[in-house]
Each structure stands twice: as structure tokens, then as C-alpha cells.
Amino acid sequence: MTKKDAPPRWDRKMQQRLARGEAAALGELYDRFASLVHNLAHRVLGDERAADGITRDVFVHVWEHPEAYDPKQGPLRSWVATLTHRLAVQRLRATETAALAQGSGGSAEELERKVRRASVAARADYIVTSMPAPLRAALDLAYFQRRDYRQTAADLGVTEDEARRRLRLGLQLLATAHDAGAPGAPPGYGGAV
Amino acid sequence: MNDAGNADRFGHGGFDDEDAPGGRNGPAGEGGFGDLDDQGDRDDKDEQQEGYGIPGGPANGDGNDDGDDTGHGPGRPPRIPMPRASVEDGGRPLPTLEDLGVPAPQPAPLVLEHRVLKSLLGAWALAACSADETAAVEEHLGDCGSCADEALRLREAVGLLHQPESLDLDPGLRTRVLDGCLDRRPPRIPVPEWAAPYDAETARLDALLQDIGDAEWHAPVRLRWFEGEGPMTRRTTVAGVIAHLLSVDGLVAVALGMDDPLGDIAEADPTPRARTEAYWRTSHYPPNRSVRAPWRDQTHGLVRTASFINDSGPARPAVSYGDFELPLQDALLDRAFECWVHAEDIAEAVDYPYEPPAPRHMHRMIDLAARVLPDVLATRRRAGLASPPHHRHLVPAGEPGRSLRLEIEGMGGGEWLIPLDSPAAVGSAAHEVAHVALDGAEFCRLAAGHVPPAEAAAGQDGDREAIRDVLFAAAALSRM
Numbered sequence: 056m057t058k059k060d061a062p063p064r065w066d067r068k069m070q071q072r073l074a075r076g077e078a079a080a081l082g083e084l085y086d087r088f089a090s091l092v093h094n095l096a097h098r099v100l101g102d103e104r105a106a107d108g109i110t111r112d113v114f115v116h117v118w119e120h121p122e123a124y125d126p127k128q129g130p131l132r133s134w135v136a137t138l139t140h141r142l143a144v145q146r147l148r149a150t151e152t153a154a155l156a157q158g159s160g161g162s163a164e165e166l167e168r169k170v171r172r173a174s175v176a177a178r179a180d181y182i183v184t185s186m187p188a189p190l191r192a193a194l195d196l197a198y199f200q201r202r203d204y205r206q207t208a209a210d211l212g213v214t215e216d217e218a219r220r221r222l223r224l225g226l227q228l229l230a231t232a233h234d235a236g237a238p239g240a241p242p243g244y245g246g247a248v
Numbered sequence: 249m250n251d252a253g254n255a256d257r258f259g260h261g262g263f264d265d266e267d268a269p270g271g272r273n274g275p276a277g278e279g280g281f282g283d284l285d286d287q288g289d290r291d292d293k294d295e296q297q298e299g300y301g302i303p304g305g306p307a308n309g310d311g312n313d314d315g316d317d318t319g320h321g322p323g324r325p326p327r328i329p330m331p332r333a334s335v336e337d338g339g340r341p342l343p344t345l346e347d348l349g350v351p352a353p354q355p356a357p358l359v360l361e362h363r364v365l366k367s368l369l370g371a372w373a374l375a376a377c378s379a380d381e382t383a384a385v386e387e388h389l390g391d392c393g394s395c396a397d398e399a400l401r402l403r404e405a406v407g408l409l410h411q412p413e414s415l416d417l418d419p420g421l422r423t424r425v426l427d428g429c430l431d432r433r434p435p436r437i438p439v440p441e442w443a444a445p446y447d448a449e450t451a452r453l454d455a456l457l458q459d460i461g462d463a464e465w466h467a468p469v470r471l472r473w474f475e476g477e478g479p480m481t482r483r484t485t486v487a488g489v490i491a492h493l494l495s496v497d498g499l500v501a502v503a504l505g506m507d508d509p510l511g512d513i514a515e516a517d518p519t520p521r522a523r524t525e526a527y528w529r530t531s532h533y534p535p536n537r538s539v540r541a542p543w544r545d546q547t548h549g550l551v552r553t554a555s556f557i558n559d560s561g562p563a564r565p566a567v568s569y570g571d572f573e574l575p576l577q578d579a580l581l582d583r584a585f586e587c588w589v590h591a592e593d594i595a596e597a598v599d600y601p602y603e604p605p606a607p608r609h610m611h612r613m614i615d616l617a618a619r620v621l622p623d624v625l626a627t628r629r630r631a632g633l634a635s636p637p638h639h640r641h642l643v644p645a646g647e648p649g650r651s652l653r654l655e656i657e658g659m660g661g662g663e664w665l666i667p668l669d670s671p672a673a674v675g676s677a678a679h680e681v682a683h684v685a686l687d688g689a690e691f692c693r694l695a696a697g698h699v700p701p702a703e704a705a706a707g708q709d710g711d712r713e714a715i716r717d718v719l720f721a722a723a724a725l726s727r728m
């Protein structure tokens with residue numbers, strides 16, 4: 056479902072229903088967020104089976120601890136994405152560390168770089184799927200469809216000024232994917248995007 | 249995996265020489281902002297660009313650091329030029345000077361104020377400016393620290409754009425994940441057993457809809473069913489099928505006190521077909537993918553409302569389909585079956601694979617069909633479409649009567665004794681007069697009206713008339 060603008064009311068009600076132990080709510084939660092969770096986990100881990108495992112872990116966690124979500128802190132979607140990110144990066148670090156311990160080559164610095172790269176890429180994915188639709192549409196035209204900004208403006212039916220503004224703003228949002236600080240720091244799945 | 253933090257691409261732009269001068273991405277001073285290069289993260293040197301580069305051309309010669317060319321060292325794979333065609337190659341008309349925003353003739357370089365140059369940074373980072381603008385921006389970056397910082401940041405951001413991964417979720421993952429959750433923390437309000445097939449089938453169909461493109465929503469679908477003595481068809485589209493499911497599921501929604509998706513559309517005849525036709529007729533435009541959200545919301549609402557029905561509470565009113573009715577539990581099971589049947593119609597129309605339901609769900613669907621068959625048989629008999637009963641008097645209610653043994657093979661199968669002479673009679677092995685054996689999927693195709701009864705691949709033994717009547721009655725279970 057493409058319901059990014061679901062009101063916070065939906066988030067609150069969902070949390071209440073999960074807390075009440077309503078299995079139907081768990082199904083709805085899965086239907087809304089499973090793609091997001093699986094794609095993010097896959098971006099970090101690059102492996103289907105591992106992404107399945109993270110998906111299971113994320114939903115188990117939400118189902119067992121619905122009270123851990125605080126609607127005042129932002130949308131449920133961001134919270135689920137942050138949780139996914141944390142669990143996926145944890146797993147990546149664990150598997151890479153195990154591989155390192157077995158002497159399969161590589162260095163601790165390479166490991167950190169790999170974790171950081173995966174982490175930034177996953178955050179960027181999240182930002183792209185969560186940014187306002189007009190910005191995403193402009194980036195899509197200019198990058199994937201290789202339209203220049205004048206063509207982008209024409210395609211979107213906006214002024215050239217507006218097309219330039221959207222491209223710049225979209226990239227500014229995307230650039231925040233780099234801003235999480237050191238690896239392991241909480242990723243910025245804020246409600247702003 | 250795309251490369252993250254690849255600031256180094258920023259510093260060496262001179263790779264796409266085939267981009268003719270005067271094209272969109274004209275001369276770029278690769279040395280003009282090389283000082284920014286050092287800020288970049290160099291750990292991805294070995295990664296190739298993923299089809300995206302920066303505007304580039306021959307170095308303009310007036311840069312301050314032409315030697316800063318980290319990307320062309322020995323052993324480094326050649327940068328891949330942008331596949332973007334120049335105007336000349338692309339067959340598009342050359343931009344007029346007005347298009348470029350310059351008054352003609354303009355031999356001097358484009359001069360733009362800081363505000364405009366700043367607003368161009370996003371387009372510049374995406375290589376989506378004109379050649380003159382690109383040159384003007386790059387000239388400016390040498391002088392303006394704040395723009396240069398932002399330019400670097402935006403150019404790095406471009407490296408984070410990926411083609412969205414279109415990973416189709418494994419449809420079986422939902423059941424595994426949900427079961428895993430419910431094992432860890434048993435639900436206080438479970439989804440009742442009788443609603444589980446509907447929950448699963450609607451989720452499977454929704455996953456298919458998630459994966460299809462806008463155009464596929466308009467792919468033609470031919471609805472097929474069996475009425476009286478022969479097959480019927482009705483043309484619609486993928487979106488039309490979802491509108492159909494929405495309209496008919498609405499019968500159950502109304503019975504549960506939920507809103508009618510048909511809203512104010514006055515419809516005297518509450519049959520599935522009439523409701524569907526009314527919905528189609530009153531839409532202002534042909535149904536498109538926007539029908540997915542109301543359909544899905546209603547399916548979620550139905551499962552949720554069903555969860556709050558106390559099985560030991562007061563009996564719920566039956567769900568009326570106009571010319572017949574089903575108890576609530578059976579109605580939702582019937583909707584699960586319809587959802588599967590139409591999901592297969594859609595999957596066929598858009599050429600996607602689609603699996604049958606889980607065996608335990610399929611078993612329930614077949615069981616419903618077997619339980620309803622005696623009524624359908626009686627209705628057909630009254631209409632002269634089935635042979636009269638063998639006894640002058642109907643078998644008394646609750647008494648064993650002449651029976652047909654229906655054997656369904658495969659996963660989800662089983663055996664059912666169908667009383668032939670009266671819906672009130674009890675199927676009896678001692679009174680078995682015929683035996684029919686079918687594969688489960690074949691039986692479901694028959695009951696969906698997708699296989700003519702005379703052609704159903706059924707092993708048959710015994711009273712031919714009884715077998716024919718039951719196979720035709722099974723096909724008559726189908727409707728639009």
C-alpha cells in the first residue's frame with residue numbers, strides 16, 4: 056500500500072491494537088511494512104535469506120514490545136525502519152566479524168567501511184521512499200529517465216525554477232544519509248522525510 | 249551495491265569526451281574544483297560508476313589544479329561515460345538559444361547571479377543543466393565556498409540513488425513471520441479459524457497487485473462462470489476485477505455492520521453481479537489502481553471485525569447474496585475462494601505465476617462446496633436442470649439417502665458423501681450409488697466455472713445420471 060501520509064492516528068491505533076494482542080493488527084502491520092523492512096534488510100545484508108530472518112525478527116520485536124514505540128517521537132514507519140536498520144547492521148557486523156575471526160582475510164577497517172557503506176545505502180533508500188512524492192518524481196525524471204531540468208519541469212507541469220528547487224531539495228534530503236556519524240550511531244530515520 | 253560516499257567522482261570529470269562540445273554537458277573544468285576532491289572518501293576506488301557520471305568534457309585549461317586526476321591512474325578501470333546521448337545523437341531538436349535562457353547572440357560566457365547558480369546546484373549535480381549553465385556553475389564553484397561545499401554534498405548524494413530494488417516478497421513469508429510472532433506471544437484476540445483463509449488469500453492477491461505496473465491494471469480479463477446449462481463470460485480489466493471483489497465482499501461487510509462500499513448507489517438487486525455492474529456503471533472513469541486501497545482497507549476491516557465475533561455469542565445473521573444466503577463464516581470462506589479464483593484470473597492476464605492456497609485452507613473451501621452441493625442440486629432439479637429424485641417422496645430430514653461419494657485427491661483433499669435426493673438427507677456410505685474422484689485443483693476449477701462439467705477430468709464409477717447432476721451442480725456453484 057502506498058500510504059505514506061497515513062495520519063499519526065493510524066500509528067496510535069495500531070499500537071493500541073498490538074498492545075491489546077489483536078492478531079488482525081499484526082497482519083495489517085505486516086502488510087503495510089513488510090516490503091520496507093525486507094528491502095532495507097536486503098540492502099544492508101545483500102542476501103535474501105538473511106533479509107527474511109531480519110523481517111521475522113523485526114515483526115517479533117514489534118509484536119512483543121508494542122509499547123516500545125512512542126508516537127510522540129515520530130511515525131511508526133520511521134520507528135520500524137530504525138529498528139530494521141539496527142538489527143540488520145548488527146547482523147552484518149556479527150557475520151563479518153565471525154568471518155574476520157576465521158581469518159578469511161580483510162581488516163577491521165575494511166569491516167567498518169563495509170558496515171558504514173551498507174548503512175548509508177540503506178538509509179538513502181529509506182529517504183528516497185519516504186521523501187515527498189513531488190521531489191521523488193523530479194529525481195526520478197532527472198536521474199533515471201535522464202531528463203534535463205527543463206524537460207523535467209515540462210514533464211511535471213511546473214516552472215523551471217520549481218524543477219531546480221525540487222532537484223536540489225531532493226538531493227539535500229538524500230545527502231542526510233551520510234549524517235549518522237560514526238558507524239553504530241542511531242541512524243536518522245526521523246519523521247522529517 | 250552502489251558506492252556510498254564517492255566524492256572522488258567529483259574530481260575527475262573528463263571521461264566522456266564523446267559528449268560533443270556544445271551538447272548538454274559541455275566543457276567542464278575538471279581541475280576547476282579539484283581542491284574539493286580531497287574531502288572525499290576514497291575507499292571505493294575500485295568500484296565502477298553505476299552508469300552515472302558528472303558533467304565533463306575536456307579540461308578547460310584554466311583550472312588551478314590540473315594535476316589532480318586521481319581517477320586516471322594506472323590500473324584504475326576506465327570510468328564509464330554516461331550513456332546519456334548528446335542532443336546531436338539523440339535525434340532531438342537542438343535547443344534554441346531561448347531554451348538555453350540566453351539572449352541571442354551570446355558569445356560571452358553565461359553570467360548568472362549567485363542566487364540562480366545556487367538554485368542550479370541540484371540540477372548540476374544530476375547533470376541536468378545546459379552546457380552554458382554547467383560551465384557557469386563550475387566557474388562559480390571556484391569562487392564560492394558555500395556553493396562548492398553544497399555541490400560536493402549533492403554530488404555525493406547522487407551516488408546514493410539506486411534503481412529501486414523490486415524484490416518480490418516471498419508470499420509464504422507472511423505466514424511464517426506471523427506464525428513466529430504468535431508463537432512467541434499468543435494473541436488475546438486471534439483471527440478466527442474461519443477467517444484465516446480470507447486473510448491469507450487477500451494478502452496473497454495484494455502482494456501480486458503490489459508487483460504489477462500501472463499499465464497492467466488495464467490488462468483485459470475475461471471473467472468466466474457457469475450458469476444453467478452453459479458457460480458465461482464477461483470482459484473487464486484487472487482493476488475491474490478488484491472493483492468486483494470490493495463490491496461483492498461488501499455484502500459481508502454490510503452484514504457485519506460495516507460501510508457498504510457501494511455507498512449511495514441505489515441497487516434494488518443485491519446479487520453479486522448486479523452490485524458489480526452498478527459499481528462499474530457509476531464510476532466516472534474506468535477503474536484503475538486506485539481501487540486497490542479501498543478493496544484492501546475493506547479486507548482488513550472484515551478480518552478485524554470477524555476477530556471480535558464471539559463464536560459462543562448470539563448467532564450472526566446470514567449473509568444474503570440476493571437469491572441465496574450463507575452463514576457468516578461460510579460467506580467469508582466463499583469470499584476467500586472467490587479471491588483466489590480471481591487472483592488466478594489476474595495472474596493469467598498479467599502473466600505472473602500464482603500458487604493454490606495452503607492445503608488446510610483449500611480443504612475448507614472444498615468442504616464448503618461439498619456442503620452446499622445438495623442445495624444447488626435441489627434448486628437445479630426444481631428448475632428442471634437435474635434429474636428428478638428416485639423416490640416419489642423426498643427422503644425425510646435427517647435420514648440417510650442415496651449418496652454420491654466425492655473423493656478429492658491431493659493436498660487439501662478428502663472424501664465427502666453428497667446426499668442426492670434432498671438437502672435435508674444425510675449422506676450415507678450404505679446408500680452410495682456413485683463415486684467421483686478429482687484432483688483438488690481440478691475440482692476448484694470446476695466449482696469456479698472454469699472447466700465445463702462434461703470435460704472435468706474426473707474418475708467416475710456408478711450411476712451416470714447422479715454423476716452428471718453433481719458435476720453440473722458443482723459448476724453451477726460459480727457465478728460472476
